[in-house]
Amino acid sequence: MPEALWISFAFTLGLIVKAVGLPPLVGYLAAGFALSGLATVTPLAVENTDVLDHLAHLGVLLLLFTVGLKLKLRSILSPEVIGGGLLHFTISCSLFTPGIYLLLDTDWSTSLLLAIALSFSSTVLAAKVLESKRELRAFHGRVAIGILIMQDLIALVVMSIAAGKTPSIWALGVFLLPLLRPLLYRLLDASGHDELLVLLGLLLALVLGGLGFEAVGLSSELGALVFGAMLANHPRAVELSKSLWSVKEMFLVGFFLQIGIGGLPDQQALVFAIAVALLLPLKGGLFFFLLLAFRLRARSGFLTSLSLANYSEFGLIVASVALPEWLVPLAIAVSLSFVISAPINRVAHTLYERYSGALSRFQADRHHPDEQPISLGDTRILVMGMGRTGSAAYDRLMDSEPRIMGLDSDPAKAHMHLKAGRNVVFADGEDTTFWEALHMPRVEAVVLAMSDIESKIIAARMLRNRGFDGFIIAHTMFADEAEKIKEAGANEAYLTMNETGVALASHIDDYLQADATTGGTRG
Template identity: 40%
Template sequence: MEFIWVLCAFICGLSMRIINMPPLIGFLIAGFFLNYLGVEPSASLGTLANVGITLMLFCIGLKLHVRDLLKPEVWVSALSHKVLWSLVVASCTLFLVALNLPYFSDLDFTTALVIAFALSFSSTVCVMKLFEDAGEMKTRHGQIALGVLVMQDIVAVVFLVFATGKIPTLWAILLFGLLFLKPFLANLLTRVGHGEMLPLAGLFFAFGGYELFYLVGVKGDLGALIMGILLASHSKASELNKALMNFKDIFLIGFFLSIGFTALPTLNMLGISVILSVFLIFKFCLFFLIFTRLRLRGRTAFLTALSMSNYSEFGLIVTALSVDNGWLSKEWLVILALSVSISFVVTSLLYKNAHKLYLQHKTKIKHYESTDCLDEDNLAQPKGIRILVIGLGRVGRGAFEVLHQTLNQQVAGMDADKIRIQKMTNNGDNVFFGDGEDADFWEKMDTSNIELVLLALPTIEDSSSVTLQLRKSGYTGKIAAIARYQDERNELLSSGIDNVFNFYTEAGTGFAEESLQLIGLSNAVDKKPSSVYR
């Protein structure tokens, strides 16, 4: 990556971060700014973008289970939205043709349908980045959005086959044999350990899957996704995902920069892009109505639809193929690149305040709920608990197990990851599924007997949001949370949290105390509370 790219990406990303906006908006701006300056993109930028997308799809696969794709709220919503959207937007495009707007005069219903189809996809890169930053990948709405995006990728593969005429070779049938290799791949992942071999193994699986599918004429990115799915049930899947996270994020910067290098727009192109961006309102409404008709709760439907209300980088691929085939003029590639960029900005800004927006319009949103929601959305809650641990990752689960040894069933754990909850339930643990940022959940839950809530969540934004929901629901007990850095302390305390625990510092203290017991000096350590993080 050339230094000028790094410099512009850093300055623009940092600028957005300072004003509390998602850095990806800055990366998009950096791409257009570099293009305006006349900087020529080299082939390495495209390589970086492709590597980022491949790693991202592999990481998505690590968090996905095939049975989730078979749920009606996933495949029915994905396919029905694509059909309805394409027909309605194509018809609206013909209306714009009748108005004789620039670049529309040469369109007919077929080419209008191609444009509508290109805009029907939602961006996997944008949506997953939003969920990762918000720590919502394993939530109900996060998993549904993930499933819909995968279904859209499957449709994309089918489209590429017909549009390019490249039919997979007969050898593609052998790809089904990967199912029989699953035990071997799992054993391979087990043997790599936890050091530098772990991220290297992730790169091997991701790019190996890509190349394998590409060699037999199938979209290589789908191979990375499938390889991730095959390893999703492995005990080290989460650790592998974390090991690849920084690699993926760095490479994806190349993707956001590359959008800006597509072409320089004119004012007319920018105006058409703004008009197409207005259709995002319809995209949200259509997703929301379909989700609620499929009996999803209003909040789940709202958050999922909001995250999916953007245009996809795949739309640029569809448009580029259409330009090569002579269906569309090359100006449409620039117009759609601008539309994709605008949609990223809009979604990033809106989803940043998604939970606040839901609270403001909760009554109207719940009006569209079905009277009989899906069984999976009926939340079961234990009774008679004194301590609740929210977030059952490594830190949260450790706290839960220690407390459970003393208080038994008076301690309960809660997590938004259903797979994790199912595994712990099978082990006899007193845990249940729940999303701490769900205002409806806390309204229905009786917290009068809970004396202490421990928040072991991935981000301080999550902890602050859950604390707000708890206090609004009438909870009057104590709340403790974890932090990694000292500058997070004031923000957590100001949100109403009673105690902030630095698990890096305190883990060292605990390690020293337990080790001293080996030589009979268990009382030698000063056990006064740390004043820095309390």
Template identity: 40%
Template structure:
């Protein structure tokens, strides 16, 4: 109980200090993980469990709000592909340059090591970006929907890669997963009779963890992805938005464990700390790739820049990919520390940038090419108000 008390005091204190400094509280939660780990305070396994549960509930609520048609749009598909290729290539090139100047961890590293690290750092954080969008209430804006679509496709790529790396293909029973479609009809009928209290919240958690996480894990597919799929299947129900709001507070509380857990598993040395911090120089390049590709598909400068800034960070999936590489003997253990530091630093920098995101748009607009009017995206075209003399917003 004493250890739990220490955790609560440190995590709350760091979050409160961040709030007093007018910074998002997640920066305080990240810092608390490092503070708790530094003196060797006993690690609590429950923190990792809460982190996993928080990510699962997060992906389930994303599914509840997701329009599948958005994933099939060319700007989402092309931007996801372009970013994975461009950022992986830029990261590999940057690491190759560091190996030339004599960085120890990169001494003698072959192309497979560099390519794997480039791939790991090419993903944006679903957890972080959704936090940014929720704070701004921008989840339903065009740039928010495009960003979430890109994140979902990245998650699909990551799940496919992790499945291939484990060498264990999904179970043949995975072919039976389409049977969820008729089962959803029965679930929707029951959902309509639940009312609006705690039973609906319990229903959401059950759907995320049982037919979502557990069922997909049991057939060899990542459970978090399964939770999102179940959320998508339920998204058309009239109470989907209400359920998402009901789970919001629980999700935010559980995600505290996710941010704390990042620092709890890292023991940085000066070399790994410096290398991890050096990797954040790639973030402006990542933001530029997102922005320019989206602008090329006709999105306005403002829309493209806001999406690019929100997506310019490293992902928790990068940690998972790196850990898989370590387990497979492709990477040294120190690389897990380097990537952990890079992910944590990217969250801090991206938080500070996105806190001023709307004010940065005007300054960055001059760097984005101007497209002809006929190429403007239909959903992002200027509104024609005709001969109206008064316009009421709100």
């Protein structure tokens, strides 16, 4: 059965590339090409590909729905997102179109459509990489996703024009969707925490968002994103996203397999793919300098541009509608950009840490919302990462020490804490320039409560490199990670689940001691 081959190849090659430090999605791409090569020997390998196409499409819809769940529309409507996205698209098309026309001997309309397809960046890859690093809500993550949404909207317009179709009059009903938000909130509240929650996510992403938008002549991808964004402000949006995680991941394997199974390239397609892959640094560099022009700091611009330095699956969709003869060369170019971009993004913070001196020379000396504090004043205790764990630690410590400050890499979350009365500001502990400028004369203890291991290691190392000799404490889920955090400079790194058990046991002790003092009379 073809499904058995898909699963076997995907698991085997995914495991191999993971063992060498690459994201498993690179292995899934390789599995697709291996299956395509196997198809030259036996058709069994890729028969019934309609099933794989459908699974891949469902994976993309679920990914975009979960991206929408983490979006704040206010963060998208910003100059760097709108201006940076539109300017990059315009400049890319202006440069790519005449180059393709002259080098490939195509007509102007084909050259323009190819240039448009190559101007887009991959929503699937960028969102997956940012999500795996827990950076979707970080400043640079939200800028990247905002620009990708701008590009996706442009792609939808191009596809509609190229296909000669226009949305139906019923598409205007989309503007009334915000009126459904109270009903969606009630459904989410009533769905509980088990399988009904998963089914609600599937209903909204695939049925109402996917099929619903298609029925009125709009993109199903846009529909999934919109329905996710409508729930982004609900307190249980994160729980809904986590409940869909395993389903989404399985379907996305089909997406990456589908790209490779599309067919083995000929020599001309390979030359085209390699040539445009060599242009990826120019694509990323253009993003970097445009974002600096909108007053972003070098670090934010660098991390955002690396997320966008690839080619898009939307380019393949545009090609399937308008340029079917270019579908295989573009598929190879997109796949190759994934192979290049994924491992580079995995070490993005390390790269910036190494080249921050050279890159920071290009940033402007003007204030921007991603600017970070340069002094902590009389703060004695610093809590880095204001999620559930960090917030709980902050509130507990606030009882005994009012001179406490929280830092978080999500400006929206920092603003939420400020409104709740906590002293929290935006700052990213992985940013070397933040540590270089920071003045922390009275800090005696630091709590590392960020969500990912890399952030904690960098923060602990930077604190010690600055000569901080106070107490550093962190938490993590795994013993090997705890050792790495302590090697970086932390005094203690506790295992989260162990500490939860200790806390529960302490409550029992308190109960038994109170019961003993009352002579066992409590009932």
